[in-house]
Amino acid sequence: MFTSPQQRAARRLKALREERGLTQAEMADLMDLPHRQTLGSIEAGERTISADELASAAEALSVEVGVFTDPYRLVGEGEFSFRADVAPDVLVAFRERAGRWVATYRTLRDRAGVPRSHLGCKLELGPTSSYEEAQAAAEELRGAWGLGDAPAETLVTAIERELGARVLFVDAPDGVSGAAVHLPGLHTIVVNRREPSGRRNFDIAHELFHLLTWDAMAPEPVEPREVPSGKGKRVERLAENFAGALLMPEEVVGRLWADRQDLDLVDWLNAAATSLGVTAVALKWRLVVLGKLSKVDAASLPDARLVSNGEPEREHAIPPLFDREMIGRLRGAVEEGHLSLGRVAKLLGLTTSEFGDVCRAYGLPLSYEV
8 A cells, every 4th residue: 555755754753753762742842733632643644744843853853854754764664583693783784774675665666556465374383383383384385385396496486476575685794694574565585695595595485484473473683693502592493494394395305315325425415405405504404303314413424515505606696686576666767767877776775887787687778878
């Protein structure tokens, strides 16, 4: 559903007021409004807010007026859950960038009249669910979505087709693997495109779990990239079990294992992981879960000899930025004169030349050289 500028301003005013811990009466005083009820009517969408009142609100909250009006940013909406091991200030800055990307995408879809997405598929799992139940849910989803024997190859397309959610490949700081963005209208998975493909695929499956279980067990805003063993972090371990079973189906792994014959275990792990699009380390521990390899034997295998990314290093490819639909809509906005090339580049954090390169990478070149 399209959000009008007045609705946006009212929603953001309320969100920022609540974030600051101010009552309606206190905020009304700061804005020089005659009554608390006046602010209540504005926040409820029953009364428009004037330009002068917006300026007063911005001054009172020490923000720029654009915070209330800019459709290309997220303010007071959207929940993020990052897999990251970075300093808090680094993550805050990246969250702001990611929020702009997602908000820009949603605004362009709204402008084109694309219905906002609502997750129609949710997993019947909760914090007390067993790991076996998480794995069974993954196997069921694989069948329902027709993901085939190598789900990593078709998972992104299925997420977009079945959920209306998007998967964006982005440049993230070192130490940030990605995030799930729970945003009504455009639920999104953000993935660090410069990480090895096997890890990217696992991150996508992991964040998919969070999108499908957010209401029942919302993840923490920040989780470590590697889920620690031991007590705690149960939601994350459920997500890991789901992702492992989704990308490495028991039937397929069993068939590959049966065909191993006399092949050296490390060589088999590398080859099988490559065929599944996962890391050999992830496959090693999936074998433990399936009872085909003991923990002792798994721990004794030298990780240094295992393919880290589920594919030979020489074939490691970095996907283009964002996704084709998003770039196509941005290109269309530029070509139609709705947004300037400079504005689009700034929203994405690119130079105009870099944006032109991304367009070409998707086979959508601009009509002029930049």
